[in-house]
Amino acid sequence: MSSLHKFTVGLVQMSMSEHAKDNLDKGIAKIEEAAKKGANVICLPELFRSQYFCQSEDAGFFDLAEPVPGPTTDAISATAKKLGVVVVAPVFERRAAGIYHNSAAIIDADGSMAGFYRKMHIPDDPSYYEKFYFTPGDLGFQAVNTKFGKLSTLICWDQWYPEGARLSSLLGASVLFYPTAIGWHPSEKAKYGKAQRESWQTIQRSHAIANGVYVVVANRTGLEKILPGTDGIQFWGSSFIADPQGVIIAEASVEKEETLIAEIDLHHLETIRRNWPFLRDRRIDAYHDITLRFIDTSKK
Numbered sequence: 001m002s003s004l005h006k007f008t009v010g011l012v013q014m015s016m017s018e019h020a021k022d023n024l025d026k027g028i029a030k031i032e033e034a035a036k037k038g039a040n041v042i043c044l045p046e047l048f049r050s051q052y053f054c055q056s057e058d059a060g061f062f063d064l065a066e067p068v069p070g071p072t073t074d075a076i077s078a079t080a081k082k083l084g085v086v087v088v089a090p091v092f093e094r095r096a097a098g099i100y101h102n103s104a105a106i107i108d109a110d111g112s113m114a115g116f117y118r119k120m121h122i123p124d125d126p127s128y129y130e131k132f133y134f135t136p137g138d139l140g141f142q143a144v145n146t147k148f149g150k151l152s153t154l155i156c157w158d159q160w161y162p163e164g165a166r167l168s169s170l171l172g173a174s175v176l177f178y179p180t181a182i183g184w185h186p187s188e189k190a191k192y193g194k195a196q197r198e199s200w201q202t203i204q205r206s207h208a209i210a211n212g213v214y215v216v217v218a219n220r221t222g223l224e225k226i227l228p229g230t231d232g233i234q235f236w237g238s239s240f241i242a243d244p245q246g247v248i249i250a251e252a253s254v255e256k257e258e259t260l261i262a263e264i265d266l267h268h269l270e271t272i273r274r275n276w277p278f279l280r281d282r283r284i285d286a287y288h289d290i291t292l293r294f295i296d297t298s299k300k
Contacts, residue, residue: 123156209245212273
């Protein structure tokens with residue numbers, strides 16, 4: 001386990017083409033760019049090897065999936081080892097015929113796989129038909145020891161759930177990474193776009209505050225149309241890094257590809273937790289109903 005008090009995180013905001021190899025090559029180039037800027041731990045966006053195919057239900061897209069270890073993890077492991085950095089590497093995982101996951105490997109600085117996470121919360125919304133493709137994760141929430149610190153990875157839809165952030169933090173993570181693919185339905189942007197993006201940012205800043213951790217969110221950018229004749233999804237970029245008070249210390253634009261870096265200071269985390277002792281004051285004796293789907297008070 002790392003004894004470092006400070007390290008630097010980097011996030012990659014990028015657009016994706018129809019060509020998997022081009023996306024992998026770009027992702028590796030962006031990792032190298034972040035490392036040159038001083039990043040020790042670097043996060044790529046969700047499903048970065050392809051365009052966001054979940055806009056439609058098409059069994060042909062299962063051909064994009066790959067085993068783990070596989071081409072993506074092998075290439076990024078070699079890059080991580082060469083650069084001496086940790087990489088959060090999202091992957092469309094083929095576990096077996098008919099069993100696929102939306103996953104992320106945490107590759108340590110020596111190229112080994114320090115941890116592996118499968119997305120727990122799977123959405124099913126217009127143009128986000130993920131339940132068609134992905135089996136819910138079965139590895140639980142984790143905190144992984146790496147050369148530079150103890151980290152947790154969650155993925156996109158997970159970012160709306162305080163339970164995942166809390167459990168990852170209780171396991172000792174100092175940073176929560178959220179590789180993401182989220183954007184606007186273009187027809188809704190004018191009316192709902194501002195509120196949607198602000199809600200997305202607010203919920204994740206609240207995870208940082210409630211748990212006294214850093215939060216790193218790596219989104220994609222650009223307009224992607226999987227189905228001809230549809231509006232597609234305009235991914236809203238806006239990747240960001242928040243500190244344990246929820247202060248945004250780095251933020252990307254909506255439309256540009258960007259590589260952001262920010263310092264993780266565990267002394268600052270300690271100071272915030274001492275002064276905002278939310279973990280101390282939790283009433284763990286009173287939370288037994290949290291595992292219920294809904295509390296039917298008429299039966300109490």
